[in-house]
Amino acid sequence: MTTAILIGPPGAGKSTVGPLLAGLLGVGFLDTDSVVEDVAGKPVGDIFIEDGEAAFRVLEAAAVAQSLQGHHGVLALGGGAVLDPAAGRLLASQRVVYLQTGFAAVARRSGLDGPRPLLPGNPRGRLRELLEQRRPAYEELAWLTVATDDREPLEIAELIAEAVAAAIAADVGEGLDVGAGWIASPETEGETGAGGPLPGSQPSPGQPSPGQPSAEPGR
Numbered sequence: 001m002t003t004a005i006l007i008g009p010p011g012a013g014k015s016t017v018g019p020l021l022a023g024l025l026g027v028g029f030l031d032t033d034s035v036v037e038d039v040a041g042k043p044v045g046d047i048f049i050e051d052g053e054a055a056f057r058v059l060e061a062a063a064v065a066q067s068l069q070g071h072h073g074v075l076a077l078g079g080g081a082v083l084d085p086a087a088g089r090l091l092a093s094q095r096v097v098y099l100q101t102g103f104a105a106v107a108r109r110s111g112l113d114g115p116r117p118l119l120p121g122n123p124r125g126r127l128r129e130l131l132e133q134r135r136p137a138y139e140e141l142a143w144l145t146v147a148t149d150d151r152e153p154l155e156i157a158e159l160i161a162e163a164v165a166a167a168i169a170a171d172v173g174e175g176l177d178v179g180a181g182w183i184a185s186p187e188t189e190g191e192t193g194a195g196g197p198l199p200g201s202q203p204s205p206g207q208p209s210p211g212q213p214s215a216e217p218g219r
Helices: 014-025 032-040 044-051 053-070 085-091 103-110 123-141 153-171
Strands: 004-007 029-031 074-076 096-100 144-147 182-184 201-203
Touching (some): 032 074
């Protein structure tokens, strides 16, 4: 199993948080965009411009499948990779971390004039549509959700590292698991302990507390 898989919109911080998280966990980091670029021999932006989005998505789907099979550290996926049904099936049993990011933060961090022409016409309107289109897939796949808007990358990485470490310990019978659907939000604070929440974490509505079985197994 891959140690942790980061998903979220462009500007969520996957490529920044990912290496920090990998360092904390002592594993490698890989971004599927870099895999696509290696195969295509050119930057992602050039693929979009010269070959079109459809060609990019084909390369991306192959990169996701290849990386999930061969990379066992921290993996960051492109923002739209979760829309591919095959990718969704591969991610269903993984520790998928959704970097939840609001519209204003995404617009500020990613910029609306970047090299990837995803937002023609009305950039802000298209960005909002893109976020709304992808949000259900992010939420459905998330094993852990971390709100990023008011957090520094290292804080985000530390929250995820603690959750992943607890899950790995639970897998080998050394601790309590962090259940699917847990949300790390800046509004809440808690104390770490047996059955207690992670610092700054809260269970999403209807989700079990750590160590408690879900009434609805699976996603």
